[in-house]
């Protein structure tokens with residue numbers, strides 16, 4: 001099982017935006033924000049997806065928050081192309097060990113099945129829990145380092161963007177002018193996800209390699225262990241950082257990431 005592509009969804013691989021620059025893993029949320037027709041309807045999902053492919057501005061995921069339908073354009077280890085990157089500015093699409101971009105198929109005021117929706121948070125957000133759960137396995141913690149996105153008043157702090165793992169809106173990315181996605185659901189990090197995930201996560205220790213080790217390393221970076229490198233090798237540095245986090249979390253400091261330690265790593269202070 002690979003965790004670089006979400007399981008059970010359509011794939012439409014595209015040319016990526018270059019190799020990742022490294023650093024804390026993050027997600028960036030967008031809305032497609034297309035013009036509505038005279039009935040307030042969004043352009044068809046597939047037409048918007050085709051447009052993004054044609055202009056080369058794809059995110060990792062395009063998501064229909066009413067049906068839960070998702071199309072994935074890039075693996076998690078690749079950079080997407082939905083952010084501007086002005087010359088001389090900080091990295092945007094390539095920032096982090098992961099920079100997972102999601103475009104919600106949404107425009108403010110759209111009419112779907114006779115109902116008008118002002119914000120993405122007002123939609124059913126079907127499938128959002130699955131997307132966030134997948135992001136956790138990539139080491140992206142449940143936190144908005146620059147605050148929850150709003151229509152105005154968002155911070156585009158370059159220092160925060162460079163240094164902090166977690167979730168951002170397009171409205172938080174330096175060098176970009178777009179103000180999307182607007183308000184996201186306040187409960188998007190709630191739910192019984194820890195229990196649901198425990199059965200899917202392996203027990204890891206020194207000498208292990210692979211994508212789940214990268215997730216552990218991303219979570220350690222998010223927990224203020226900058227000495228850890230996201231290299232997929234459970235090395236001495238990783239083990240020492242795991243023990244420190246275990247002590248902090250009040251579980252046995254044995255350096256093994258198992259059912260007791262994953263919840264500590266995934267919990268955000």
Ligand SMILES: [Zn+2]
Pocket residue numbers: 029030031170178180
């Ligand atoms: Zn955007």
